[in-house]
Amino acid sequence: MNSLKSILLAEDNPKDVELTLEALGEHNLANDVVVVNDGAEALDYLYCRGKYETRTPGNPAVVLLDLKMPKVDGIQVLKTIKNDESLKTVPVVVLTSSREERDLVETYRLGVNAYVVKPVEFQEFVGAVSQLGIFWAIVNEPPPGTGRKPQ
Amino acid sequence: MRLFDAKTISTKLKMVILSTTLFAVVLVFIGFFIYERVTFRKITLNDIETKADIIAENINAALAFRDSTDAARVLSSMKSQRRIMSAAIYDQEGKLFAVYSRDGQQARFSERPGPDEVRYENDAIVLFKPVSVNGERIGTIHMRMDLLREKERFWSYIQIACIVLLGALGVAYFVATVLERNISLPILNLVAVAQKVSQQQDYSLRAVKTTNDETGILSDAFNDMLIQIQQRDATLQESEERYRYLFKNNPLPMWVFDSETLAFLEVNDAAINHYGYSREEFLHMTIKEIRPPEEVPRLLDDVRQHHRGHDAGSIWKHRKKDGTIIDVEITSHELLFGGREGKLVLANDITEKHRAIEALQRSEERYRTTLDSLQEGCQIIGFDYRYIYLNDVAAKQGRMPKEKLLGKTMMEVYPGIEHSPFFKDLQQCLDQRTPHHLENEFVYPDGSVGWFDLSIEPVPEGVFILSIDITKEKLQEKELKSYREHLEELVAERTKQLEASNKELESFSYSVSHDLRAPLRHVNGFVDLLLKHAADRLDEKSRRYLNTVASSAKEMGTLIDELLVFSRMARVEMHATEVDMGQIVNELLRRMEKDIEQRSIKWNIGLLPVVEGDLSLLRLVFQNLIENAVKYTRTRQQAHIEIGSSPRDNEVVVFVRDNGVGFNMEYKDKLFGVFQRLHSAVEFEGTGIGLANVRRIIQRHGGTVWAESEIDKGATFYFSIPKKKG
Numbered sequence: 035m036n037s038l039k040s041i042l043l044a045e046d047n048p049k050d051v052e053l054t055l056e057a058l059g060e061h062n063l064a065n066d067v068v069v070v071n072d073g074a075e076a077l078d079y080l081y082c083r084g085k086y087e088t089r090t091p092g093n094p095a096v097v098l099l100d101l102k103m104p105k106v107d108g109i110q111v112l113k114t115i116k117n118d119e120s121l122k123t124v125p126v127v128v129l130t131s132s133r134e135e136r137d138l139v140e141t142y143r144l145g146v147n148a149y150v151v152k153p154v155e156f157q158e159f160v161g162a163v164s165q166l167g168i169f170w171a172i173v174n175e176p177p178p179g180t181g182r183k184p185q
Numbered sequence: 186m187r188l189f190d191a192k193t194i195s196t197k198l199k200m201v202i203l204s205t206t207l208f209a210v211v212l213v214f215i216g217f218f219i220y221e222r223v224t225f226r227k228i229t230l231n232d233i234e235t236k237a238d239i240i241a242e243n244i245n246a247a248l249a250f251r252d253s254t255d256a257a258r259v260l261s262s263m264k265s266q267r268r269i270m271s272a273a274i275y276d277q278e279g280k281l282f283a284v285y286s287r288d289g290q291q292a293r294f295s296e297r298p299g300p301d302e303v304r305y306e307n308d309a310i311v312l313f314k315p316v317s318v319n320g321e322r323i324g325t326i327h328m329r330m331d332l333l334r335e336k337e338r339f340w341s342y343i344q345i346a347c348i349v350l351l352g353a354l355g356v357a358y359f360v361a362t363v364l365e366r367n368i369s370l371p372i373l374n375l376v377a378v379a380q381k382v383s384q385q386q387d388y389s390l391r392a393v394k395t396t397n398d399e400t401g402i403l404s405d406a407f408n409d410m411l412i413q414i415q416q417r418d419a420t421l422q423e424s425e426e427r428y429r430y431l432f433k434n435n436p437l438p439m440w441v442f443d444s445e446t447l448a449f450l451e452v453n454d455a456a457i458n459h460y461g462y463s464r465e466e467f468l469h470m471t472i473k474e475i476r477p478p479e480e481v482p483r484l485l486d487d488v489r490q491h492h493r494g495h496d497a498g499s500i501w502k503h504r505k506k507d508g509t510i511i512d513v514e515i516t517s518h519e520l521l522f523g524g525r526e527g528k529l530v531l532a533n534d535i536t537e538k539h540r541a542i543e544a545l546q547r548s549e550e551r552y553r554t555t556l557d558s559l560q561e562g563c564q565i566i567g568f569d570y571r572y573i574y575l576n577d578v579a580a581k582q583g584r585m586p587k588e589k590l591l592g593k594t595m596m597e598v599y600p601g602i603e604h605s606p607f608f609k610d611l612q613q614c615l616d617q618r619t620p621h622h623l624e625n626e627f628v629y630p631d632g633s634v635g636w637f638d639l640s641i642e643p644v645p646e647g648v649f650i651l652s653i654d655i656t657k658e659k660l661q662e663k664e665l666k667s668y669r670e671h672l673e674e675l676v677a678e679r680t681k682q683l684e685a686s687n688k689e690l691e692s693f694s695y696s697v698s699h700d701l702r703a704p705l706r707h708v709n710g711f712v713d714l715l716l717k718h719a720a721d722r723l724d725e726k727s728r729r730y731l732n733t734v735a736s737s738a739k740e741m742g743t744l745i746d747e748l749l750v751f752s753r754m755a756r757v758e759m760h761a762t763e764v765d766m767g768q769i770v771n772e773l774l775r776r777m778e779k780d781i782e783q784r785s786i787k788w789n790i791g792l793l794p795v796v797e798g799d800l801s802l803l804r805l806v807f808q809n810l811i812e813n814a815v816k817y818t819r820t821r822q823q824a825h826i827e828i829g830s831s832p833r834d835n836e837v838v839v840f841v842r843d844n845g846v847g848f849n850m851e852y853k854d855k856l857f858g859v860f861q862r863l864h865s866a867v868e869f870e871g872t873g874i875g876l877a878n879v880r881r882i883i884q885r886h887g888g889t890v891w892a893e894s895e896i897d898k899g900a901t902f903y904f905s906i907p908k909k910k911g
Contacts, residue, residue: 101699131703132695133746134695154742155742
């Protein structure tokens, strides 16, 4: 289905969601973003269960994953994705406030595709997020089975 | 008898014989002469009286008749009598009546007759005799008769005597000469031998015995005497030899000195060898000269006081020829030496002995003082368990005054001590003379307990005990032991606490990292959005406010980031590898090239060693220091930055020196504090975390950091880091 949204944003903080969407919106990518507010919801989405039971199947082009989230945290979500045969090809970009080394080490160990620290400076933030969106949603050729919106 | 002096015995003998002969002959002649004279005088007297009587007979008549012619005729009949020199007749009245004179010449007659007598007058006999008739005196007859005949006889006698005497003496001399030879010859022989003996001191000569009389006995006695003298002489010589040998070869220095002059009279070989003076030198010296000057008054004193008798064992200081002072023990005794009053001295050099004794005394004193002042307790216990010696510390340890311990047995002072294990060791040490070492728990009479480290050593008097009070240590040890038993628990607990707090800290910094930055980002983001959305509605002032909000938020973000880095420095695990500091600097400079291309900086990079450390952390150190140097030299037309190192003990000191603005040394303590800044943000941007990081990293590497500077004269930052091992 070409109409499927191709970016999954897992972020518990609505302000960050807003800012992220704003940044993506700068490049008209906002409409392709599915926002989930915690890890559990993200997994629900990916496994099409819970409130996403009825959604159109297919994997997102990229998962923008915050690490510090209620219920199931980002690391857990990453681990689940990368351990699942059907999901492990989905690119996961950690988008987080933290520069903590242990997070870096852990996520790369689990097979994260990119690790981006959200800059405090908004313009930098916009730059970073929009680049991410452009790269993963447009430039990068996703693996087969990824839902894609027609250009 | 001067006559016999200095005459030979033969002369004497002759003299005796001749004088005896002379004496005998003279005596005989004198006797004969006297007899002759007495006899002659008697005859002469008879003769003259007879003549007078005859005359008187014849003259009676003449007188009676007073016929003087007849009288003269009678008188002249005397002419035949040649010896009658004169004659006279006095009448009754005493008047000269008739005279006769032999030579016809008028003889002198006295006017009156002398008394009736016969008397000798000069060389004549004078006679006055009465002429009596019938008993009546009628006159006096006087006659004078000369003695010439007598004289003649006497002289002829003398002549005969002399001739006889000479003959007798001649015979006597001959006889004496013959006889004397028999007697004097053996004596002369004896004399010759005696003279020879005395001249040659040869007592082996013997007199030859020629007779059996007294001279022969004398010869025998003389020979016997010589034999005895010879034996005695031999014995004496042998004995003298022996004593001379004893003196000369005595191993101890000996000498004889004159008691008056103190001059050496004789010295033996040992003295010569020992004192270094030759025999001749000695004999020209006095005993004062073998003494150091300060001893001389004492010597003179001593000589005065001990002038007589025997002196033994006094100690003196003597000086050898080479100046060495020695201690000698002197034994001396009075003696007569070559007729002089002297002293025989025997000198025993006891310098070594003396020194040894002195050293021993000093050493003993030293040991005693050492023992007394030792911080450990020292005691010497006798074989009867009596305290012989204690120092103050030992008394203090025993909690008894020294006086109550000394001389008492241990059992008296501490009843029951004989049952303690310590006592067993003590007994063993006393019996078997083996050293023991033990820690002893000592129970005081009051029940309290002390611990002592005891070393028991056998000594000649008994045992020596060195005691160290270890009560405190024992208590600490006990405490420590109980601690140790609980240590593992404690450590586990602490570790748990530490882990928890570490975790807490970690999650804190984690939250800070996540949660503290988010609001800032939001502030920043929304301000930005606001600026965009309300751009046309905002005046310049509002826009500036919003920009300030945004930059403050951004600044805070930076601070948080750096704080997080700083906190991570403390927690992050160190990955120690070999780090080439020179390479770090080169890389950093390469990376900075772009940023500083506008600047004129003269770099002076010295040799930097390879150390063991965490590469990324050390890189951060250099990055901070170099960036600082670059930053604070910004105002300089020409910046100089020097980086170098020097070894110091087991470390390397690295420095980064610049010619920048420097800082006030008053604030050097603040330099390495977190968020401490010495410059305003307007002058030089920065958060004040860089040097805090440097310090933390260097501290974690076991080094230190410091800085030196003067305002406007540049600054030098140093850090030390341990040298690479091996």
